[in-house]
Amino acid sequence: MMLIPDCEIDRWLAEDIPFGDLTTHALGIAQRPGRMSFQARQPMVIAASEEAARLLVRVGCVISDICPSGFKLEAGAALLEVEGTAEALLAGWKVAQTLMEYASGIATVAAQIVHVACAINPNITVACTRKTFPGAKAVSLKAIMAAGAVPHRLGLSETVLVFPEHRVFLNGESMISTVTRLKIVCPERKIVVEVNSPDEALLAAQAGADVVQLEKFSPDLVAKVLAQLAITAPDVKIAAAGGVNPANAADYARAGAHILVTSAPYFAPPADIKVIISAQ
Numbered sequence: 001m002m003l004i005p006d007c008e009i010d011r012w013l014a015e016d017i018p019f020g021d022l023t024t025h026a027l028g029i030a031q032r033p034g035r036m037s038f039q040a041r042q043p044m045v046i047a048a049s050e051e052a053a054r055l056l057v058r059v060g061c062v063i064s065d066i067c068p069s070g071f072k073l074e075a076g077a078a079l080l081e082v083e084g085t086a087e088a089l090l091a092g093w094k095v096a097q098t099l100m101e102y103a104s105g106i107a108t109v110a111a112q113i114v115h116v117a118c119a120i121n122p123n124i125t126v127a128c129t130r131k132t133f134p135g136a137k138a139v140s141l142k143a144i145m146a147a148g149a150v151p152h153r154l155g156l157s158e159t160v161l162v163f164p165e166h167r168v169f170l171n172g173e174s175m176i177s178t179v180t181r182l183k184i185v186c187p188e189r190k191i192v193v194e195v196n197s198p199d200e201a202l203l204a205a206q207a208g209a210d211v212v213q214l215e216k217f218s219p220d221l222v223a224k225v226l227a228q229l230a231i232t233a234p235d236v237k238i239a240a241a242g243g244v245n246p247a248n249a250a251d252y253a254r255a256g257a258h259i260l261v262t263s264a265p266y267f268a269p270p271a272d273i274k275v276i277i278s279a280q
Contacts, residue, residue, distance in 0.1 A: 048103035060088035110147035
Protein backbone atom coordinates (compact mmCIF):
# COMPACT_ATOMS: atom_id res chain seq x y z
CA MET A 1 0.00 0.00 0.00
CA MET A 2 1.31 3.43 -0.93
CA LEU A 3 0.44 6.12 1.61
CA ILE A 4 0.13 9.76 0.64
CA PRO A 5 0.16 11.70 3.93
CA ASP A 6 -2.66 13.93 5.12
CA CYS A 7 -0.37 16.95 5.01
CA GLU A 8 -0.11 16.52 1.23
CA ILE A 9 -3.89 16.32 0.88
CA ASP A 10 -4.23 19.41 3.07
CA ARG A 11 -1.77 21.21 0.80
CA TRP A 12 -3.90 20.45 -2.25
CA LEU A 13 -6.97 21.80 -0.49
CA ALA A 14 -5.16 24.90 0.71
CA GLU A 15 -4.27 25.79 -2.86
CA ASP A 16 -7.95 25.84 -3.86
CA ILE A 17 -9.78 27.02 -0.73
CA PRO A 18 -7.25 28.93 1.37
CA PHE A 19 -9.95 30.96 3.15
CA GLY A 20 -13.14 29.05 2.42
CA ASP A 21 -15.62 29.22 -0.49
CA LEU A 22 -16.83 32.80 -0.87
CA THR A 23 -19.58 31.99 -3.38
CA THR A 24 -21.17 29.26 -1.26
CA HIS A 25 -20.97 31.49 1.82
CA ALA A 26 -22.47 34.47 0.01
CA LEU A 27 -25.37 32.39 -1.34
CA GLY A 28 -26.24 31.14 2.13
CA ILE A 29 -26.37 27.48 1.05
CA ALA A 30 -23.45 26.10 3.08
CA GLN A 31 -25.46 23.75 5.30
CA ARG A 32 -27.90 22.39 2.73
CA PRO A 33 -27.48 18.61 2.29
CA GLY A 34 -26.49 17.06 -1.01
CA ARG A 35 -24.89 14.21 -2.86
CA MET A 36 -22.01 14.08 -5.37
CA SER A 37 -21.02 11.28 -7.74
CA PHE A 38 -18.02 10.88 -10.02
CA GLN A 39 -18.43 8.82 -13.22
CA ALA A 40 -16.10 7.76 -16.02
CA ARG A 41 -16.91 9.44 -19.34
CA GLN A 42 -14.54 7.09 -21.19
CA PRO A 43 -12.80 3.74 -20.68
CA MET A 44 -10.02 4.21 -18.13
CA VAL A 45 -7.96 2.69 -15.36
CA ILE A 46 -8.93 4.50 -12.19
CA ALA A 47 -6.22 5.85 -9.89
CA ALA A 48 -6.07 8.01 -6.75
CA SER A 49 -9.73 7.41 -5.89
CA GLU A 50 -8.65 6.68 -2.30
CA GLU A 51 -6.90 10.04 -2.03
CA ALA A 52 -9.89 11.81 -3.58
CA ALA A 53 -12.11 10.14 -0.98
CA ARG A 54 -9.79 11.10 1.89
CA LEU A 55 -9.72 14.66 0.60
CA LEU A 56 -13.52 14.81 0.58
CA VAL A 57 -13.71 13.35 4.08
CA ARG A 58 -11.33 16.04 5.32
CA VAL A 59 -13.75 18.76 4.17
CA GLY A 60 -16.68 17.01 5.84
CA CYS A 61 -18.14 14.57 3.30
CA VAL A 62 -19.18 10.98 3.98
CA ILE A 63 -18.18 8.29 1.48
CA SER A 64 -20.99 5.99 0.32
CA ASP A 65 -19.17 4.11 -2.47
CA ILE A 66 -15.70 3.97 -4.00
CA CYS A 67 -13.97 2.10 -6.82
CA PRO A 68 -10.38 1.27 -5.79
CA SER A 69 -7.35 2.29 -7.83
CA GLY A 70 -6.29 -0.14 -10.54
CA PHE A 71 -9.71 -1.18 -11.83
CA LYS A 72 -10.28 -1.01 -15.58
CA LEU A 73 -13.62 0.71 -16.18
CA GLU A 74 -15.94 1.39 -19.08
CA ALA A 75 -17.65 4.70 -19.80
CA GLY A 76 -20.44 5.39 -17.34
CA ALA A 77 -18.91 3.45 -14.46
CA ALA A 78 -19.22 4.94 -10.98
CA LEU A 79 -15.93 5.96 -9.39
CA LEU A 80 -16.87 7.66 -6.16
CA GLU A 81 -20.06 8.72 -4.40
CA VAL A 82 -20.25 10.99 -1.36
CA GLU A 83 -22.78 12.85 0.74
CA GLY A 84 -22.43 16.05 2.71
CA THR A 85 -23.36 19.67 3.04
CA ALA A 86 -23.15 21.95 0.05
CA GLU A 87 -20.17 23.59 1.72
CA ALA A 88 -18.30 20.28 1.99
CA LEU A 89 -19.23 18.99 -1.46
CA LEU A 90 -18.31 22.19 -3.27
CA ALA A 91 -15.07 22.60 -1.32
CA GLY A 92 -13.74 19.21 -2.42
CA TRP A 93 -15.38 18.90 -5.83
CA LYS A 94 -12.78 20.21 -8.26
CA VAL A 95 -9.68 19.10 -6.39
CA ALA A 96 -10.99 15.54 -6.13
CA GLN A 97 -12.11 15.49 -9.76
CA THR A 98 -8.86 16.89 -11.11
CA LEU A 99 -6.77 14.57 -8.96
CA MET A 100 -8.54 11.48 -10.30
CA GLU A 101 -8.50 12.79 -13.88
CA TYR A 102 -4.75 13.31 -13.97
CA ALA A 103 -3.91 10.15 -12.03
CA SER A 104 -6.28 8.03 -14.11
CA GLY A 105 -4.85 9.43 -17.33
CA ILE A 106 -1.40 8.30 -16.21
CA ALA A 107 -2.69 4.91 -15.10
CA THR A 108 -4.59 4.35 -18.34
CA VAL A 109 -1.55 4.87 -20.57
CA ALA A 110 0.69 2.85 -18.24
CA ALA A 111 -1.83 0.01 -18.38
CA GLN A 112 -1.86 0.14 -22.18
CA ILE A 113 1.92 -0.26 -22.30
CA VAL A 114 1.83 -3.10 -19.77
CA HIS A 115 -0.96 -4.84 -21.68
CA VAL A 116 0.65 -4.79 -25.12
CA ALA A 117 4.13 -5.66 -23.81
CA CYS A 118 2.96 -8.52 -21.59
CA ALA A 119 0.88 -9.95 -24.42
CA ILE A 120 4.22 -10.66 -26.12
CA ASN A 121 6.27 -11.51 -23.02
CA PRO A 122 4.40 -12.00 -19.72
CA ASN A 123 7.69 -11.65 -17.83
CA ILE A 124 8.64 -8.24 -19.21
CA THR A 125 8.77 -5.32 -16.78
CA VAL A 126 7.42 -1.87 -17.59
CA ALA A 127 9.32 0.66 -15.49
CA CYS A 128 8.35 4.33 -15.40
CA THR A 129 11.09 6.93 -14.98
CA ARG A 130 11.53 9.59 -12.33
CA LYS A 131 10.47 12.21 -14.90
CA THR A 132 7.34 13.16 -12.96
CA PHE A 133 6.13 16.73 -12.70
CA PRO A 134 7.82 18.29 -9.63
CA GLY A 135 5.53 17.97 -6.64
CA ALA A 136 3.45 15.20 -8.21
CA LYS A 137 5.74 12.20 -7.67
CA ALA A 138 3.61 10.36 -5.11
CA VAL A 139 0.41 10.55 -7.16
CA SER A 140 2.25 9.68 -10.38
CA LEU A 141 3.90 6.64 -8.85
CA LYS A 142 0.65 5.44 -7.32
CA ALA A 143 -0.98 5.74 -10.75
CA ILE A 144 1.64 3.72 -12.64
CA MET A 145 1.75 1.06 -9.94
CA ALA A 146 -2.06 0.76 -10.02
CA ALA A 147 -1.66 0.01 -13.73
CA GLY A 148 0.86 -2.81 -13.22
CA ALA A 149 4.04 -0.85 -13.95
CA VAL A 150 6.86 -0.25 -11.48
CA PRO A 151 9.01 2.78 -10.67
CA HIS A 152 12.24 2.77 -12.63
CA ARG A 153 13.94 4.97 -10.04
CA LEU A 154 12.38 6.61 -7.03
CA GLY A 155 15.12 9.23 -7.16
CA LEU A 156 18.86 9.74 -7.39
CA SER A 157 19.46 8.54 -3.84
CA GLU A 158 18.50 4.88 -4.15
CA THR A 159 19.79 3.60 -7.48
CA VAL A 160 23.09 3.46 -9.35
CA LEU A 161 22.59 4.38 -12.98
CA VAL A 162 25.62 5.63 -14.89
CA PHE A 163 24.64 7.97 -17.71
CA PRO A 164 26.94 9.15 -20.49
CA GLU A 165 26.62 12.50 -18.74
CA HIS A 166 28.41 10.98 -15.73
CA ARG A 167 31.13 9.47 -17.86
CA VAL A 168 32.18 12.80 -19.35
CA PHE A 169 33.65 13.61 -15.93
CA LEU A 170 35.62 10.35 -15.59
CA ASN A 171 38.64 11.43 -17.64
CA GLY A 172 38.45 8.51 -20.05
CA GLU A 173 38.25 5.80 -17.38
CA SER A 174 37.50 2.41 -18.89
CA MET A 175 34.02 0.93 -18.55
CA ILE A 176 35.35 -2.07 -16.64
CA SER A 177 37.14 0.18 -14.16
CA THR A 178 34.01 2.26 -13.60
CA VAL A 179 31.75 -0.74 -13.04
CA THR A 180 34.30 -2.45 -10.78
CA ARG A 181 34.63 0.65 -8.58
CA LEU A 182 30.87 0.97 -8.27
CA LYS A 183 30.50 -2.65 -7.21
CA ILE A 184 33.05 -2.07 -4.46
CA VAL A 185 31.50 1.19 -3.26
CA CYS A 186 27.88 0.00 -3.58
CA PRO A 187 28.05 -3.79 -3.13
CA GLU A 188 24.34 -4.15 -2.33
CA ARG A 189 23.17 -2.31 -5.45
CA LYS A 190 22.59 -3.38 -9.02
CA ILE A 191 24.75 -1.42 -11.44
CA VAL A 192 22.90 0.03 -14.42
CA VAL A 193 24.73 1.67 -17.31
CA GLU A 194 23.02 3.67 -20.04
CA VAL A 195 24.63 3.55 -23.50
CA ASN A 196 24.12 5.22 -26.84
CA SER A 197 25.61 2.63 -29.21
CA PRO A 198 25.87 -1.15 -29.65
CA ASP A 199 29.62 -0.99 -29.02
CA GLU A 200 29.06 0.75 -25.68
CA ALA A 201 26.41 -1.83 -24.81
CA LEU A 202 28.89 -4.64 -25.40
CA LEU A 203 31.55 -2.88 -23.28
CA ALA A 204 29.12 -2.28 -20.40
CA ALA A 205 27.88 -5.86 -20.42
CA GLN A 206 31.38 -7.32 -20.55
CA ALA A 207 32.42 -4.96 -17.74
CA GLY A 208 29.87 -6.60 -15.47
CA ALA A 209 26.94 -4.18 -15.52
CA ASP A 210 23.81 -5.85 -14.18
CA VAL A 211 21.55 -3.89 -16.51
CA VAL A 212 22.46 -2.16 -19.77
CA GLN A 213 20.01 0.57 -20.70
CA LEU A 214 19.77 1.21 -24.43
CA GLU A 215 18.84 4.85 -25.00
CA LYS A 216 16.70 5.47 -28.10
CA PHE A 217 17.66 2.23 -29.83
CA SER A 218 15.18 0.99 -32.44
CA PRO A 219 13.55 -2.39 -31.76
CA ASP A 220 15.70 -3.91 -34.54
CA LEU A 221 18.86 -2.57 -32.92
CA VAL A 222 17.75 -3.87 -29.52
CA ALA A 223 17.35 -7.33 -31.04
CA LYS A 224 20.79 -7.11 -32.61
CA VAL A 225 22.42 -6.16 -29.29
CA LEU A 226 20.64 -9.01 -27.51
CA ALA A 227 21.85 -11.46 -30.13
CA GLN A 228 25.44 -10.34 -29.53
CA LEU A 229 25.12 -10.46 -25.75
CA ALA A 230 23.53 -13.91 -25.78
CA ILE A 231 27.02 -15.23 -26.49
CA THR A 232 29.26 -12.87 -24.51
CA ALA A 233 27.08 -11.80 -21.53
CA PRO A 234 23.93 -13.92 -21.38
CA ASP A 235 23.00 -12.89 -17.81
CA VAL A 236 22.87 -9.15 -18.38
CA LYS A 237 19.43 -7.56 -18.46
CA ILE A 238 18.58 -5.19 -21.30
CA ALA A 239 16.38 -2.16 -20.75
CA ALA A 240 14.97 -0.30 -23.74
CA ALA A 241 14.57 3.38 -22.95
CA GLY A 242 13.68 6.57 -24.75
CA GLY A 243 10.46 6.91 -26.70
CA VAL A 244 8.74 3.73 -25.46
CA ASN A 245 4.97 4.17 -25.69
CA PRO A 246 1.78 2.16 -26.28
CA ALA A 247 2.32 2.17 -30.05
CA ASN A 248 5.78 0.56 -30.00
CA ALA A 249 5.92 -1.35 -26.69
CA ALA A 250 5.01 -4.63 -28.40
CA ASP A 251 7.87 -4.16 -30.89
CA TYR A 252 10.38 -3.73 -28.07
CA ALA A 253 8.95 -6.77 -26.31
CA ARG A 254 9.32 -8.83 -29.51
CA ALA A 255 12.91 -7.61 -29.80
CA GLY A 256 13.61 -9.31 -26.47
CA ALA A 257 14.06 -6.37 -24.09
CA HIS A 258 13.73 -7.47 -20.49
CA ILE A 259 12.65 -4.02 -19.25
CA LEU A 260 10.80 -1.18 -20.95
CA VAL A 261 11.72 2.18 -19.45
CA THR A 262 9.17 4.88 -20.24
CA SER A 263 8.05 8.37 -19.30
CA ALA A 264 5.05 8.30 -21.63
CA PRO A 265 2.37 7.77 -18.93
CA TYR A 266 3.32 11.01 -17.19
CA PHE A 267 2.44 13.00 -20.30
CA ALA A 268 -0.91 11.31 -20.87
CA PRO A 269 -4.00 13.48 -21.32
CA PRO A 270 -6.19 13.53 -18.20
CA ALA A 271 -9.05 11.05 -18.14
CA ASP A 272 -12.51 12.58 -18.50
CA ILE A 273 -14.56 12.27 -15.32
CA LYS A 274 -18.13 13.52 -14.98
CA VAL A 275 -19.38 14.97 -11.70
CA ILE A 276 -23.04 15.11 -10.74
CA ILE A 277 -24.09 17.17 -7.70
CA SER A 278 -27.64 17.12 -6.44
CA ALA A 279 -29.49 18.52 -3.43
CA GLN A 280 -31.15 16.14 -1.00
